[in-house]
Amino acid sequence: MTILVDKTTKVIVQGITGREGHFHTKAMLDYGTAILAGTTPGKSGQEVEGIPVFDSVVEAKKQFPEINASIIFVPARFAADATYEALDAGLKVVSLITEHIPVHDEMRFVELARRQGSYIVGPNTPGIITPGQCKLGIMPAHVFKPGRVGLISRSGTLTYEVAASLTEAGFGQSTALGIGGDPIVGMSFVDALKLFEADEGTDATVLIGEIGGSAEEAAATFIKKHISKPVIAYIAGRTAPKGKRMGHAGAIVSGQTGTADGKIKALRNAGATVIDRPIDVDEALQKIL
Amino acid sequence: MRLFEYEAKEAFRKVGLPLPPSGLASTAQEAAKITGDLACPVVIKAQILAGGRGKAGGIKFADTPEAARETAAEILKMTIHDHQVRRVLIEQRLEIKQEIYLGITIDRSKRKPVAICSAMGGVDIEQVAEKYPEKIARALIDPILGLRDFEARQLAKNAGFEGKTILQVAGLLLRLWQVFIENDAELTEINPLIVTPDGKFIAADARLNVDDNSLFRHQALLERVGAGISEKTKLEQQAHELGMTYVELEGNIGIIGNGAGLVMATMDAVKYYGGAPANFLDVGGGATADRMCNALEIVLSHPDVEAVFINILGGITRCDEMARGIIDAQKTLPRDVPIVIRMIGTREKEGAEILAAAKIPFLNSMDAAAKRVVEQVTKRE
Numbered sequence: 001m002t003i004l005v006d007k008t009t010k011v012i013v014q015g016i017t018g019r020e021g022h023f024h025t026k027a028m029l030d031y032g033t034a035i036l037a038g039t040t041p042g043k044s045g046q047e048v049e050g051i052p053v054f055d056s057v058v059e060a061k062k063q064f065p066e067i068n069a070s071i072i073f074v075p076a077r078f079a080a081d082a083t084y085e086a087l088d089a090g091l092k093v094v095s096l097i098t099e100h101i102p103v104h105d106e107m108r109f110v111e112l113a114r115r116q117g118s119y120i121v122g123p124n125t126p127g128i129i130t131p132g133q134c135k136l137g138i139m140p141a142h143v144f145k146p147g148r149v150g151l152i153s154r155s156g157t158l159t160y161e162v163a164a165s166l167t168e169a170g171f172g173q174s175t176a177l178g179i180g181g182d183p184i185v186g187m188s189f190v191d192a193l194k195l196f197e198a199d200e201g202t203d204a205t206v207l208i209g210e211i212g213g214s215a216e217e218a219a220a221t222f223i224k225k226h227i228s229k230p231v232i233a234y235i236a237g238r239t240a241p242k243g244k245r246m247g248h249a250g251a252i253v254s255g256q257t258g259t260a261d262g263k264i265k266a267l268r269n270a271g272a273t274v275i276d277r278p279i280d281v282d283e284a285l286q287k288i289l
Numbered sequence: 290m291r292l293f294e295y296e297a298k299e300a301f302r303k304v305g306l307p308l309p310p311s312g313l314a315s316t317a318q319e320a321a322k323i324t325g326d327l328a329c330p331v332v333i334k335a336q337i338l339a340g341g342r343g344k345a346g347g348i349k350f351a352d353t354p355e356a357a358r359e360t361a362a363e364i365l366k367m368t369i370h371d372h373q374v375r376r377v378l379i380e381q382r383l384e385i386k387q388e389i390y391l392g393i394t395i396d397r398s399k400r401k402p403v404a405i406c407s408a409m410g411g412v413d414i415e416q417v418a419e420k421y422p423e424k425i426a427r428a429l430i431d432p433i434l435g436l437r438d439f440e441a442r443q444l445a446k447n448a449g450f451e452g453k454t455i456l457q458v459a460g461l462l463l464r465l466w467q468v469f470i471e472n473d474a475e476l477t478e479i480n481p482l483i484v485t486p487d488g489k490f491i492a493a494d495a496r497l498n499v500d501d502n503s504l505f506r507h508q509a510l511l512e513r514v515g516a517g518i519s520e521k522t523k524l525e526q527q528a529h530e531l532g533m534t535y536v537e538l539e540g541n542i543g544i545i546g547n548g549a550g551l552v553m554a555t556m557d558a559v560k561y562y563g564g565a566p567a568n569f570l571d572v573g574g575g576a577t578a579d580r581m582c583n584a585l586e587i588v589l590s591h592p593d594v595e596a597v598f599i600n601i602l603g604g605i606t607r608c609d610e611m612a613r614g615i616i617d618a619q620k621t622l623p624r625d626v627p628i629v630i631r632m633i634g635t636r637e638k639e640g641a642e643i644l645a646a647a648k649i650p651f652l653n654s655m656d657a658a659a660k661r662v663v664e665q666v667t668k669r670e
Binding site for chain 2: 076077100101102103104106107108110111112126138139140143153154155156157158159160161164181183184208210211212213214215218234236237238239240241244245246247248249250251255256276277278279
């Protein structure tokens with residue numbers, strides 16, 4: 001059991017002929033992800049790594065009606081349009097890798113996805129991986145192993161850092177996903193916690209947050225009320241000053257909102273184990289499981 | 290990015306928000322001439338990309354063109370919070386009956402725009418929110434439908450306005466919404482919106498922050514940033530042009546890593562062992578040797594840096610590329626400071642061979658590396 005994606009997931013790659021799209025199509029195929037089609041407007045009839053290219057998602061779906069998930073590598077200024085296209089075709093999971101999408105566009109497609117009950121993972125995310133089954137993302141696959149720990153994060157490389165320590169300590173992952181580093185993202189910590197709580201294949205969840213916004217505080221409130229499985233949390237950016245964006249568009253402390261201390265306090269109050277260093281994750285899990 | 294007050298006001302003027310008669314001056318002579326054309330007294334305001342200019346003496350009044358010349362000359366010589374004043378905005382001084390706050394920003398947790406209205410304007414709205422939360426009315430806006438007239442009227446009413454004033458305030462809110470949308474704003478505010486004794490509404494101050502990611506559809510702003518005029522420091526701007534994110538901090542340990550979250554965690558690890566980060570530098574995903582070389586140059590341009598911690602976790606970034614970049618940089622670096630490297634992930638073996646050939650040590654654990662770099666700095670002290 002897993003969340004969002006598994007071996008039955010049938011994937012379309014939007015922006016498949018671009019440099020990133022092509023490179024990661026190969027990597028995902030090597031991992032065993034079932035990619036059926038790709039799109040790049042104006043390039044139908046071509047092939048990438050043996051995968052047929054279509055002009056649009058709808059046309060690909062005519063030939064492969066079983067497609068139910070998309071991964072988007074389209075450049076920022078065209079990414080909102082690509083997302084609308086995926087939602088319009090009724091896809092339930094959209095992994096939106098692209099960084100630097102204008103925030104007004106993000107608010108609109110996130111609202112649209114909410115209305116139709118689709119999940120947008122991202123934007124500005126490494127994607128989702130269910131180890132051993134499906135990789136709908138750009139993460140280095142070798143640091144992930146199948147197992148029973150759920151992993152959710154706002155950061156890419158920090159996810160790999162924690163996944164690597166988990167794997168090394170013998171804790172595999174049920175599913176790992178990045179919710180994205182932007183101020184506005186589709187799927188939230190709360191959405192993911194809800195899915196992991198319901199998933200029989202997950203025993204505990206590791207949550208990697210960072211400064212900015214109040215997604216971690218919202219997660220804390222939700223954990224207190226609705227989550228029975230253990231949650232271990234790490235918050236990056238304790239040393240970040242106010243008012244400065246730390247790389248991710250969403251990582252900024254504004255006024256009293258978004259501080260690491262506030263998030264840590266909220267999560268501790270909710271009963272989560274908050275660790276000081278990523279390396280402490282193994283010990284924390286060993287105590288709990 | 291933050292816009293100058295006069296730029297924000299240009300955006301306001303385009304949608305018909307009422308503004309005081311004004312002129313922009315970059316010399317004292319221009320200031321005197323503009324003041325002569327306006328009705329005195331006037332207010333002279335420093336145009337900088339930072340807050341707190343009033344307290345720093347960047348806002349002053351003048352009763353005659355001659356006084357305006359002197360005052361403008363003074364302000365144009367000032368540097369406020371590291372921002373040199375290059376222009377002043379001169380506006381006719383208004384008589385004030387009431388000060389109102391109107392603003393639109395993004396509610397991150399609700400993932401929607403939010404309009405805010407308060408009859409207590411002219412002061413810091415966050416303080417009002419803390420002390421008198423009941424004096425602030427908010428309305429979430431559907432990002433697909435936009436702010437609708439009836440919502441704007443209800444918001445004005447919730448803020449305590451009555452009768453015809455409801456319609457006037459709602460009209461201004463709708464125009465502010467237009468500013469928000471047309472400029473891809475993260476935040477736009479009128480604080481204060483002044484009501485004059487004869488009942489006119491005038492936007493005395495204007496704030497507009499535009500989403501950096503939307504600049505491709507705002508050519509004029511893109512050109513201004515391209516010309517080096519932004520709130521970023523010189524090194525921050527230089528890094529940005531090279532495709533990296535650099536933020537200056539107060540400590541003495543330079544930090545370089547790939548990925549924003551990892552770099553933040555690296556800073557925190559340094560702090561955990563008693564060190565102080567001098568900067569945040571994210572080389573970004575899939576960085577090349579050249580970029581690593583540039584990153585080291587930028588970090589070492591900061592005179593406070595006494596040691597550097599490079600933390601590479603190879604995913605789409607390759608360790609061999611990073612190792613090559615470090616070696617290239619060491620050939621040309623102006624200063625010799627200890628560099629502690631942590632490197633794991635994609636092409637780690639190749640990267641290790643490159644570093645070993647150059648006799649540069651590296652570690653596998655972020656934690657051990659953080660400890661070591663802090664020791665290097667304390668040893669020197």
